[in-house]
Amino acid sequence: xxxxxxxxxxxxxxxxxxxxxxxxxxxxxDSPYRYFFDQNEEVKQFKNSSVKIGDMRKVTLEASxxxxxxxxxxxxxxxxxxxxRSVIGxxxxxxxxxxxxxLFKEAVDIYYQELDQEFAIGEYGATLIENGMNILxxxxxxxxxxxxxxxxxxxxxxxxxMGKKFSVFADETRPLLQGARLTAWEMSQRDIPVTVxxxxxxPSLFAADMxxxxxxxxxxxxxxxxxxxxxxxLGLAVMCEKYGKPxxxxxxxxxxxFSIERGDQIPIEIRPDEEVTFYNGKRTAPPSAGxxxxxxxxxxxxxxxxxxxxxxxxxxxxxxxIKSMLEGNS
Amino acid sequence: xxxxxxxxxxxxxxxxxxxxxxxxxxxxxDSPYRYFFDQNEEVKQFKNSSVKIGDMRKVTLEASxxxxxxxxxxxxxxxxxxxxRSVIGxxxxxxxxxxxxxLFKEAVDIYYQELDQEFAIGEYGATLIENGMNILxxxxxxxxxxxxxxxxxxxxxxxxxMGKKFSVFADETRPLLQGARLTAWEMSQRDIPVTVxxxxxxPSLFAADMxxxxxxxxxxxxxxxxxxxxxxxLGLAVMCEKYGKPxxxxxxxxxxxFSIERGDQIPIEIRPDEEVTFYNGKRTAPPSAGxxxxxxxxxxxxxxxxxxxxxxxxxxxxxxxIKSMLEGNS
Numbered sequence: 148x149x150x151x152x153x154x155x156x157x158x159x160x161x162x163x164x165x166x167x168x169x170x171x172x173x174x175x176x177d178s179p180y181r182y183f184f185d186q187n188e189e190v191k192q193f194k195n196s197s198v199k200i201g202d203m204r205k206v207t208l209e210a211s212x213x214x215x216x217x218x219x220x221x222x223x224x225x226x227x228x229x230x231x232r233s234v235i236g237x238x239x240x241x242x243x244x245x246x247x248x249x250l251f252k253e254a255v256d257i258y259y260q261e262l263d264q265e266f267a268i269g270e271y272g273a274t275l276i277e278n279g280m281n282i283l284x285x286x287x288x289x290x291x292x293x294x295x296x297x298x299x300x301x302x303x304x305x306x307x308x309m310g311k312k313f314s315v316f317a318d319e320t321r322p323l324l325q326g327a328r329l330t331a332w333e334m335s336q337r338d339i340p341v342t343v344x345x346x347x348x349x350p351s352l353f354a355a356d357m358x359x360x361x362x363x364x365x366x367x368x369x370x371x372x373x374x375x376x377x378x379x380x381l382g383l384a385v386m387c388e389k390y391g392k393p394x395x396x397x398x399x400x401x402x403x404x405f406s407i408e409r410g411d412q413i414p415i416e417i418r419p420d421e422e423v424t425f426y427n428g429k430r431t432a433p434p435s436a437g438x439x440x441x442x443x444x445x446x447x448x449x450x451x452x453x454x455x456x457x458x459x460x461x462x463x464x465x466x467x468x469i470k471s472m473l474e475g476n477s
Numbered sequence: 478x479x480x481x482x483x484x485x486x487x488x489x490x491x492x493x494x495x496x497x498x499x500x501x502x503x504x505x506x507d508s509p510y511r512y513f514f515d516q517n518e519e520v521k522q523f524k525n526s527s528v529k530i531g532d533m534r535k536v537t538l539e540a541s542x543x544x545x546x547x548x549x550x551x552x553x554x555x556x557x558x559x560x561x562r563s564v565i566g567x568x569x570x571x572x573x574x575x576x577x578x579x580l581f582k583e584a585v586d587i588y589y590q591e592l593d594q595e596f597a598i599g600e601y602g603a604t605l606i607e608n609g610m611n612i613l614x615x616x617x618x619x620x621x622x623x624x625x626x627x628x629x630x631x632x633x634x635x636x637x638x639m640g641k642k643f644s645v646f647a648d649e650t651r652p653l654l655q656g657a658r659l660t661a662w663e664m665s666q667r668d669i670p671v672t673v674x675x676x677x678x679x680p681s682l683f684a685a686d687m688x689x690x691x692x693x694x695x696x697x698x699x700x701x702x703x704x705x706x707x708x709x710x711l712g713l714a715v716m717c718e719k720y721g722k723p724x725x726x727x728x729x730x731x732x733x734x735f736s737i738e739r740g741d742q743i744p745i746e747i748r749p750d751e752e753v754t755f756y757n758g759k760r761t762a763p764p765s766a767g768x769x770x771x772x773x774x775x776x777x778x779x780x781x782x783x784x785x786x787x788x789x790x791x792x793x794x795x796x797x798x799i800k801s802m803l804e805g806n807s
Contacts, residue, residue: 316769319753319761321651321675327754327762335765342767343753345651346676347709351745351774354711379677381684382712385719415681423649423673424657427757431649432657435665437672439646444681 151325152292153366153402154261157223160214161254164231167210168203168250179247193244200243207235207250219414220375220443222367222404227257262294264399264457265301272302272362272397272455276311280359283316283352286377287329288364288397298364298397300333302455307339314340316358320377321346322422322440346379353390361387365398365454372448372464373410374398378441384450393452400456400473410445418442481655482622483696483732484591487553490544491584494561497540498533498580509577523574530573537565537580549744550705550773552697552734557587592624594729594787595631602632602692602727602785606641610689613646613682616707617659618694618727628694628727630663632785637669644670646688650707651676652752652770676709683720691717695728695784702778702794703740704728708771714780723782730786730803740775748772 150159172179175196211228218224234253240246276282282303289300297304303315315334320326327343334341344352352358361383367375374380374396387394407413420438424431432438448465455461461472480489502509505526541558548554564583570576606612612633619630627634633645645664650656657673664671674682682688691713697705704710704726717724737743750768754761762768778795785791791802 317766319651321649321677324761327766331762331766335763340767341765342769343762344769345708345753347651347707347712348769348771348774350711350715351708351771352769354775377677378675378681381680382677382716385680385715386712389715389719423675427759429757431654432661432673433665435671436647436657436661437670439672439674439678439682441678441681444678444684 152287153221153223153364154265154293154298154399155291156218156221157227157401158254158258158261158294160211160217160224161227161231161257163214164207164210164228165251165254168207168247171203171206172198172247196243198243200241200246203243203246204235208232211235218416220366220416222402226401230257258294261399262296264401265293265296265298266305267457268298268397268399268455269296269301269305271457271460272395273305273309273311275360275393275395275453275455275460276302276306276313277359278311278313280313281316281357282313283318283349283358283361283383284330285318285326285361285363285380285383286320287325287333289330289333291329291333292364297333298399299362300330302362302395302397303339304337307337314342316342316344316352318344318346318349318379320379322418325377346382349383349386353386353392356390358390358392360393360395362395362397365396365402366443367407367413368396368398368403368454369407369410369413370403370405370469371409372451372454372461372469374446374448374451374454375410375413375415375443376446378444381444381446384446387452388450394450395453395455396451397455400458403469403473405470410447413445415444416442482617483551483553483694484595484623484628484729485621486548486551487557487731488584488588488591488624490541490547490554491557491561491587493544494537494540494558495581495584498537498577501533501536502528502577526573528573530571530576533573533576534565538562541565548746550696550746552732556731560587588624591729592626594731595623595626595628596635597787598628598727598729598785599626599631599635601787601790602725603635603639603641605690605723605725605783605785605790606632606636606643607689608641608643610643611646611687612643613648613679613688613691613713614660615648615656615691615693615710615713616650617655617663619660619663621659621663622694627663628729629692630660632692632725632727633669634667637667644672646672646674646682648674648676648679648709650709652748655707676712679713679716683716683722686720688722690723690725692725692727695726695732696773697737697743698726698728698733698784699737699740699743700733700735700799701739702781702784702791702799703743704776704778704781704784705740705743705745705773706776708774711774711776714776717782718780724780725783725785726781727785730788733799733803735800740777743775745774746772
């Protein structure tokens, strides 16, 4: 949990594989990292070393297996690792230096591609934000969770850049308070008016007609449009249905896992009890009590008004074919 | 917030008026408290003192005005203070000692009446609890919030006494964690299996069909059956509606305020920002963020399957006449 947020996890895994390679190469070569990107540097040291490309493949593949075990839910992790493995397994790469440079380039590409996608998501999503709106978001799907701009929050940033005025409700997002700690901070940094509340106060906001729309990110989206995201997301979608407000999900299309048919088939990470029973070192529940602490929940597609991707806005994902909409716009 | 829970607040206010009287009498009489209840004690000291019944009325009335300002939402406070004021204003009481004893007796009566009502609520409510049920409760409506047995939790205690086996989900109840700190502790004391969760995990429980019923207390109920209770209650009622589970409220009939037609007319206490932005002395949100921290919300009667009182179970309060049901059973 030092790194969180689906896009950030994917990018970190790609760079993690590069770091594993760098650590390995350091045994043979002084400052191996500079060879990754300096085309003009004499590569004698690399060529004179006894580094074998087979060992490089082995070390990076091992690192990819370790990284794969860190978080089960966000698909970006597996997607980014999959891209790195394609390079690791590419038999057309025969030189150690080429392999190092190709792996580094792949990680950089993943990072820039994610960032570009976030800008594109912001562009599409900002059309849904109107002047004077009060927008509720959950957890943190901003720069601190992504390549640096944000998915759900990127939409708000783009709307702000377009001159739209709106205010944001950021729920605190128990147990780890990403909403209070991260989203409220990001909003404050950009001078977007933000109000923090406990999740328990969501229904009051809806009942008092103080929310015009909800926008969240996603950790994994099934082929049918069901969205797995931070626990509590489902409750907001149910509130939107009950009170007739739009519920939006902002995520790159790489978050959609077409290998999984329905959201209830996506594994949900169960986090440690102590996240709930301790806070800031102080126990908050009796030791004899059990704990239920899922990190994510699944929102069925029929509760979602739109999934905002980098290539199109998928409206009513339960009634539209997601794959053909994406292909029609790619 | 040293005393919380609607019934406990009412009882504490009644005893608070007695304490104000005792403090006043101590200026004139040694250990005045013993005269309140010892019928055989020589009352010479009282008679020889210069205490005037008019001053006693003034002091207790003043105390009642101070106590009335402490919490705006729970009706039990105003109900208990009203009963004490009836005694204070009773012109048939002419002797200082009689006034002292009558006020003390009224506070004791309020306490025992509440306790009796809690046992009766438990008796009615336990019929709704079935073997093997998983029951979700919110905040704390147990012995720590009442005369000592509980309203919502009294129902569970009575069911346990009748030999029923069930398990309880206690949400932590942000921001003050009454569920994790108090309800989970009460359950543990009585060996009822209890699992603590964040409010954000409610929807996951319902989606996984892990909850069979929700039972909560109430701070004030309007004449039409709308229930004001701890913030977050409305969200649970909406979840019950969405997932087809029963939603029960357990409260003495004194919680029903027939002078208020609808729940949205009941004042909702707004609590200090710091309850949300600090925890255990540590800041959890940026200082520039606003805070929305209502202590209660209002659940419309049509989302409530039954209100369990000491004299009857009011089923479907939105479709039945609450007053006539109570009168028919009193």
